[in-house]
Each structure stands twice: as C-alpha cells, then as structure tokens.
Amino acid sequence: MLFLKNILCNFFSQVRSIFFVFINIFNKRETVMYPEEKTKLFPRYRGRIVLTQDENGNDRCVACNLCASVCPSSCIILQQDKDNNGRSYPKFFKIDFSRCIFCGLCEEACPTAAIQLLPDFELSDYRRQDLIYEKEDLIISNQGKYLDYDFYSVSGVKLKNKNLCKNSKHVNNVDTKKILP
Amino acid sequence: MNILLNFISTFFLIILVTILGAFLSIFERKILAILQNRCGPNRVGWFGSMQIFADVIKIFFKEDWIPPFSKKFIFFISPVISFCISLFMFFIIPFYNKCNILNINNIGVLFFLMLASLSIYSIILSGLSSNNKYSLLGSIRAISQTITYEIFLGISLMSIIIKSNSYNINDIIISQKHMWNVIPQFLNFLVFLIASLAVCHRHPFDQPESEQEISDGYHIEYSGMKFGMFFISQYISIFSVSAFISCIFFGGYLGINNFPIACLILKTLILVFLFILIRASIPRPRYDKIISFGWKFCFPISLLNLFSTAFFVLIYN
Ligand code: SF4
Ligand code: SF4
Numbered sequence: 001m002l003f004l005k006n007i008l009c010n011f012f013s014q015v016r017s018i019f020f021v022f023i024n025i026f027n028k029r030e031t032v033m034y035p036e037e038k039t040k041l042f043p044r045y046r047g048r049i050v051l052t053q054d055e056n057g058n059d060r061c062v063a064c065n066l067c068a069s070v071c072p073s074s075c076i077i078l079q080q081d082k083d084n085n086g087r088s089y090p091k092f093f094k095i096d097f098s099r100c101i102f103c104g105l106c107e108e109a110c111p112t113a114a115i116q117l118l119p120d121f122e123l124s125d126y127r128r129q130d131l132i133y134e135k136e137d138l139i140i141s142n143q144g145k146y147l148d149y150d151f152y153s154v155s156g157v158k159l160k161n162k163n164l165c166k167n168s169k170h171v172n173n174v175d176t177k178k179i180l181p
Numbered sequence: 182m183n184i185l186l187n188f189i190s191t192f193f194l195i196i197l198v199t200i201l202g203a204f205l206s207i208f209e210r211k212i213l214a215i216l217q218n219r220c221g222p223n224r225v226g227w228f229g230s231m232q233i234f235a236d237v238i239k240i241f242f243k244e245d246w247i248p249p250f251s252k253k254f255i256f257f258i259s260p261v262i263s264f265c266i267s268l269f270m271f272f273i274i275p276f277y278n279k280c281n282i283l284n285i286n287n288i289g290v291l292f293f294l295m296l297a298s299l300s301i302y303s304i305i306l307s308g309l310s311s312n313n314k315y316s317l318l319g320s321i322r323a324i325s326q327t328i329t330y331e332i333f334l335g336i337s338l339m340s341i342i343i344k345s346n347s348y349n350i351n352d353i354i355i356s357q358k359h360m361w362n363v364i365p366q367f368l369n370f371l372v373f374l375i376a377s378l379a380v381c382h383r384h385p386f387d388q389p390e391s392e393q394e395i396s397d398g399y400h401i402e403y404s405g406m407k408f409g410m411f412f413i414s415q416y417i418s419i420f421s422v423s424a425f426i427s428c429i430f431f432g433g434y435l436g437i438n439n440f441p442i443a444c445l446i447l448k449t450l451i452l453v454f455l456f457i458l459i460r461a462s463i464p465r466p467r468y469d470k471i472i473s474f475g476w477k478f479c480f481p482i483s484l485l486n487l488f489s490t491a492f493f494v495l496i497y498n
Contacts, residue, residue: 007478014463017462017463018458018459018462018463020462021216021217021458021461021462022216022458022462024215024216024217024218025215025216027218028218029218029219029220030218030219031218031219031220033220
C-alpha cells in the first residue's frame with residue numbers, strides 16, 4: 001500500500017512540476033533587451049577603471065605600485081616619477097582591459113583611492129591594442145566615488161614649497177613615529 | 182507514370198520533413214525560452230524567424246574534421262544511418278485513409294519497432310569509431326538504455342495490437358473511431374510516452390548525450406555537416422515518433438472529417454510541444470536509476486496492461 005502511495009505521490013509531483021513549468025508561458029519575460037534597453041547597474045558594480053584627481057586637479061596616484069603588484073592578471077603597468085615638490089606621480093600608467101578581470105583588488109589596495117572601478121561595462125572594441133588604456137584615457141578630473149578622502153592629510157612626504165600647503169589641508173610634517181592617526 | 186508520381190511525392194516529402202526537422206530546432210529553442218521566462222532567439226529576421234538560415238549557414242561552413250585516430254569509414258557512415266532511420270520512421274504514418282508512403286500496411290507497427298531498434302546502431306558505430314572515451318561512454322549508456330526501454334516499448338504496443346487485432350496502422354486508427362485508445366489504455370500511453378522519449382533520446386532520457394557529464398556523448402567528435410545530420414535526425418525522429426503516438430493513441434487522422442491531414446498535424450504538434458515541455462521541466466536521473474525504473478516499474482505495468490487487455494478482449498469477443 002505504501003508502495004502504491006509512493007508511486008502516486010511521485011507521479012503527481014512530476015505532473016505538478018510539468019504544470020508549473022507550463023504556467024510560465026503566461027508570465028512576464030525576465031530578459032532585458034540589452035542594446036535597446038539599458039540595465040540598471042549599482043554604484044558598486046565593477047566595470048571600467050578610472051584614475052581620479054583630488055579637488056585641486058592633482059593626480060591622487062602616488063605611483064606606489066600596490067595596484068600593479070596585487071593585480072591577479074598583471075594588467076597594470078606604471079612608472080614612478082618625482083615632481084618639483086618631491087612627490088611622486090605616475091609617469092605613465094597603462095591598464096590592459098583585454099586582460100583585466102574586473103576583480104576590484106586594485107581599488108582595495110590603493111592607499112590614495114586613486115584607482116576606482118565604475119559601473120560601465122561597455123568596453124568592447126574591434127582591435128585588442130585599443131583596449132590598452134593609457135593614462136590620458138584613464139584619468140578623470142574629479143574625485144570619483146570617494147569625495148572627501150585626501151591621502152596627504154594623513155600621510156605623505158615633506159613639501160619643498162612651503163607656500164603650497166598654506167591653503168590646503170595637507171599636513172606638512174607627518175609624525176611617522178606616532179601611533180594614532 | 183504512377184511510379185514517377187510516387188517518386189516525386191516521396192522526394193518532396195523527404196525534403197519537407199528535413200526542413201521541418203531543421204525548423205523544429207528553432208521552434209524548440211523558442212518554446213524552451215518561453216517556458217523559462219526568456220525570449221529566445223529574436224535577432225535574425227522577424228522575431229528570430231530567420232535564425233534557422235543563420236544556423237544552417239554556420240553549420241555548412243564549419244570545418245568538416247575527421248579525427249585522424251578514428252575509424253574513417255564507420256565514422257563517416259554512422260550519421261547517414263542515423264539520418265536515414267529517422268527519416269524512414271516517418272514513411273509508415275498514414276496521412277489519410279490508406280495513404281502512407283511506404284506501403285507495408287501489414288507490418289507497419291513491426292517496421293516501427295525494427296527502426297527503433299536499428300537506430301541504436303548509428304550510436305554504437307559512432308561511439309566506437311570516434312575512439313574517444315566520452316563517445317564510448319555515451320554509446321555504452323545508449324545500449325544499456327536501449328535494452329531497458331525496448332522491452333516495454335514492444336509490450337505496450339502489443340496490447341494496442343491485441344485490442345485492434347491488426348499490425349496495420351491504418352486498421353489501428355480505424356478501430357479508434359468511437360474512442361481514442363488513450364482513454365482505455367491510459368497507463369499504456371504513459372509507458373509508451375516514456376519509451377518514445379527514450380527512443381528520441383530526449384530529456385530526461387538523454388543519457389547517450391548528457392552534455393553536463395559526458396559532454397555530448399556519442400557525437401562529440403563530429404563537426405560540420407555530419408553533426409548537423411545527427412542533430413536534424415534527432416528532431417525528425419521527434420516528429421515521426423509524435424506522429425506515430427498520435428496514430429496509435431489519439432486516432433491519427435480521425436477527428437474533423439474533412440481535414441484528415443490537418444488533424445494529424447495538429448495532434449503531432451501538440452505531442453511535440455509535450456516533448457519539449459517535458460524537456461523543460463524534468464531533470465535527468467542517474468543512468469542506473471533509469472534502468473531500474475524501466476525494469477521494475479514500466480515493464481510490470483506494461484505486462485499488467487497487456488494481460489488485462491487480453492482478458493477483456495477474450496471476454497467481450
Ligand atoms: S580590477 Fe583586478 S584585474 Fe583589473 S586591473 Fe584591477 S586588480 Fe587588475
Ligand atoms: S595603488 Fe593607487 S596610488 Fe598606488 S600606484 Fe596604484 S593607483 Fe597609484
């Protein structure tokens with residue numbers, strides 16, 4: 001008897017699942033017709049990478065190479081250089097988007113919040129060489145996602161030009177022995 | 182003259198069935214998409230209706246590669262065998278009274294059984310000749326599945342034959358004038374449907390192919406037109422098996438008096454839809470479970486059905 005009941009139950013469960021799949025005909029389609037209809041992406045979506053600048057228009061990047069060394073696909077390459085104030089900046093900065101896996105580790109590693117990932121995924125191109133973005137392609141003239149953060153207010157090297165730091169919140173003398181921030 | 186006419190109509194039907202089989206692949210993708218809340222192919226042509234031409238062009242221009250480690254001749258003929266057998270299955274279907282292409286009226290059902298058993302050969306041959314462990318696994322599974330379903334496929338057909346007292350498909354259809362066979366023989370219909378799913382290697386009985394485990398099984402080494410032949414032959418066999426079911430259980434061309442062909446086509450299309458619906462909803466069981474299901478469940482049910490049918494036929498006659 002139990003055997004028969006089992007068989008009937010299983011049979012009806014199969015028929016029920018077939019029926020529920022059939023009902024889907026009348027439901028709304030889930031597909032977003034992409035090129036005609038854009039999807040809504042969230043601000044933390046990891047897409048195209050940009051290099052941001054601070055509010056004075058200086059590069060935030062200090063060419064520390066942390067992003068290049070953390071990058072699992074080794075697609076960042078950059079060269080450090082020093083400006084007149086003794087601060088370093090990247091002489092060139094290249095990201096190979098044909099190899100980038102958009103993991104966002106570079107953004108996590110960056111101490112100055114210079115490198116950031118935007119919710120823009122429409123990067124496709126016909127030639128692979130065009131996917132290597134130079135510094136001019138990467139740089140944007142605002143602060144991106146992290147507005148108020150300024151690396152030089154918590155750390156950095158001594159400025160040679162004392163006038164520069166008067167009207168900015170840059171600290172001139174960072175006590176490197178102090179534990180508290 | 183008559184022979185020429187016959188030849189032309191047969192040729193026309195072969196072309197038609199092949200095109201239908203090709204279209205069914207798109208039809209299936211579309212229906213599967215609709216059942217899964219997607220849209221399906223809708224870019225090429227009007228709502229994706231031209232997708233088939235894109236697919237055919239692609240398959241024609243694919244490199245037709247014969248692996249150097251294969252047994253060339255067998256490798257070459259097994260898709261042809263598969264294609265021909267699935268095409269032959271269509272010829273025994275009567276479109277209206279006494280009109281079927283292959284005039285083997287007295288052994289129609291037996292011819293179907295023969296083709297269902299023969300269709301395994303193309304799979305065995307392709308699996309063996311490919312010299313690839315996945316295709317060998319696929320054909321081993323196909324064999325084990327065949328010795329399972331073949332038995333209850335035959336037995337469930339037997340009770341229909343007892344009921345209508347003829348091997349002739351036309352007679353079987355005419356015997357359903359008052360009531361379709363599906364009503365008195367409902368259990369039998371279920372068993373036969375399961376067996377015919379296995380004949381066409383459809384989900385959930387697509388053991389020989391099972392993309393997820395053995396990556397397309399017996400036709401993994403095939404490409405280009407040879408793969409296309411396997412592909413189309415599967416769809417043609419869906420068509421012919423559904424037409425056969427509609428003849429055996431749903432009264433074939435009976436129904437609306439003046440449009441026998443339309444009746445048959447409608448029933449066939451509904452059954453094809455059922456095949457696709459089953460594919461969309463039921464996952465594939467493990468292959469030893471299919472074998473035990475076949476032997477321990479379908480086989481006794483079809484035997485029981487056979488005996489009870491024979492009993493009732495004896496009592497009433
Ligand atoms: S997102 Fe990941 S892969 Fe891309 S550049 Fe940054 S670290 Fe490298
Ligand atoms: S981690 Fe940030 S600051 Fe360092 S090199 Fe990369 S982008 Fe520049």
